[in-house]
Amino acid sequence: MTRRPRIAVLLDENTSGDGSRYDMTKAYFAAIHHAGGEPYGIPYFSDMAECVAEGFDGFLAVGGRFAYPDAWYRPGLISPSRPSERLPVERALMEGFLSRDKPVLGLCAGMQMLACLHGCRLVPDLRALGPGIGEHDRRGTLHAVELAPGSILARIVGLRSLTVNTFHREAVADLADAVLPSAHAEDGIVEAVEIPSRRFALGLQWHQEAFAGSDHPGNRIFDAFVDACRPPPQRLFAASGSVRPGDGGAAGS
Numbered sequence: 001m002t003r004r005p006r007i008a009v010l011l012d013e014n015t016s017g018d019g020s021r022y023d024m025t026k027a028y029f030a031a032i033h034h035a036g037g038e039p040y041g042i043p044y045f046s047d048m049a050e051c052v053a054e055g056f057d058g059f060l061a062v063g064g065r066f067a068y069p070d071a072w073y074r075p076g077l078i079s080p081s082r083p084s085e086r087l088p089v090e091r092a093l094m095e096g097f098l099s100r101d102k103p104v105l106g107l108c109a110g111m112q113m114l115a116c117l118h119g120c121r122l123v124p125d126l127r128a129l130g131p132g133i134g135e136h137d138r139r140g141t142l143h144a145v146e147l148a149p150g151s152i153l154a155r156i157v158g159l160r161s162l163t164v165n166t167f168h169r170e171a172v173a174d175l176a177d178a179v180l181p182s183a184h185a186e187d188g189i190v191e192a193v194e195i196p197s198r199r200f201a202l203g204l205q206w207h208q209e210a211f212a213g214s215d216h217p218g219n220r221i222f223d224a225f226v227d228a229c230r231p232p233p234q235r236l237f238a239a240s241g242s243v244r245p246g247d248g249g250a251a252g253s
Contacts, residue, residue, distance in 0.1 A: 005229035007037040008056040008097075010090055010110075011044070012064045015082055028062055028107075031212035035222040037229065044089045053096025058103040058200075058229035061090055061110025063167075063207055072116040074173055079124045091117070103200035103228040105221070111203025112170060115193050119176025126171035126189060141166050145191040145206070151182035153192050153202060156224040157217055164191070164206035164218065171205070200228040 009032065012024035022043065032039035039060070042052055053059070066084035073079065090113055097104050098117075106114040112122060146161050147154040154160070162183075172190040175181055182202075183192035195201035202225070208218045227236050 002234060005037045005057040005226050006055075007032050007039045007058045007060055007226065007229065008042045008052050008093065009039045009060045010062055010086070010093060011041045012062050013044075013084065013086060015064065015066050015084055019082070019084060024062060025209065027209040027212045028060060031209045031219070031222045032060065032226060034212060035219075035226040037226040042089075042093065044085050046089050046092055049089060049092035049096055052093060053100060053102070056097075056102075058105070058225060059093055059097040060225075061094060061104065061106040061113055062209075063108030063110065065109070065169075068112070068116060068122065073122050073124060077124055079170065081124075098195075098198060098201060101199050103225055104198070104202070105200075105225045106203035107209065108167070108205060108207055111193060111205050112172060114195065114201060114203040115172050115176075115179055115190075118178040118195055120172050120179055120193070121174040122170050123173040124170050126169065126173075143185055145183040145185055147192075148180070148182045148184075151180060151192075152194050152200075153182040153221070156220050158220070159217055162218050164204075164208070165210055166206055200225065 009028055011022040013019050014021050014023040029039040040056070042048070064086065065081050066086060067079035067081045068087065070078050094104060094113055094117060104114065116122065142163050142165055144161050145164055147157060147159065172193065175190070178195060178197065180194050180196055181190045181192070182194045185191050189205070191205045193203045202221070204221065208221055211219060
């Protein structure tokens with residue numbers, strides 16, 4: 001019997017309260033399980049990071065609200081969010097998986113971590129980027145994102161655009177050469193990034209897990225992520241993100 005890929009899912013916490021408990025939606029786990037993976041929640045113990053990166057097949061960095069280091073923001077800007085013990089653990093985990101070229105998928109805050117580790121810089125309030133910036137920090141709000149032609153994201157989804165949710169205040173403002181912006185909102189906000197030097201390192205600013213129980217085309221991203229965590233003979237997707245000829249799979253047209 002083929003073993004299902006084991007996915008490390010970093011737990012979130014109640015940073016809106018006192019940070020004394022882990023707190024997150026079950027949808028992250030449902031999305032991974034539905035895509036064929038085995039999700040496991042990972043707590044905030046730095047001494048576990050090396051063991052997790054070595055023993056698991058992929059890493060899902062989830063959403064959350066906490067302050068990143070000041071150096072990760074544009075000069076003179078700092079986050080109003082509270083600090084969190086999650087930061088050093090998440091960083092160690094992400095660097096551990098990336099150094100082993102194991103698949104990484106970052107959602108919302110997880111995307112920002114992926115981007116900043118490769119040289120990008122954030123703004124703590126995306127409204128400062130210009131008067132034409134739309135509403136991005138309200139639950140239930142939907143907007144379109146345009147996918148970059150030729151990107152792995154576009155090849156996975158098989159469409160030129162998606163309608164996604166939005167629930168974030170901070171945003172990637174300055175891109176680094178090591179990072180490819182693979183989706184933008186209509187107002188220009190970076191909505192997805194990928195790291196071309198890695199086999200599978202993708203970040204989404206939106207919460208794709210919220211669509212896990214629906215027929216949303218973006219769920220193909222979870223399929224491709226879990227598939228990338230399988231041994232090469234079992235993968236449906238080629239390294240480029242396209243489906244191998246003759247295979248079924250999640251990439252639409």
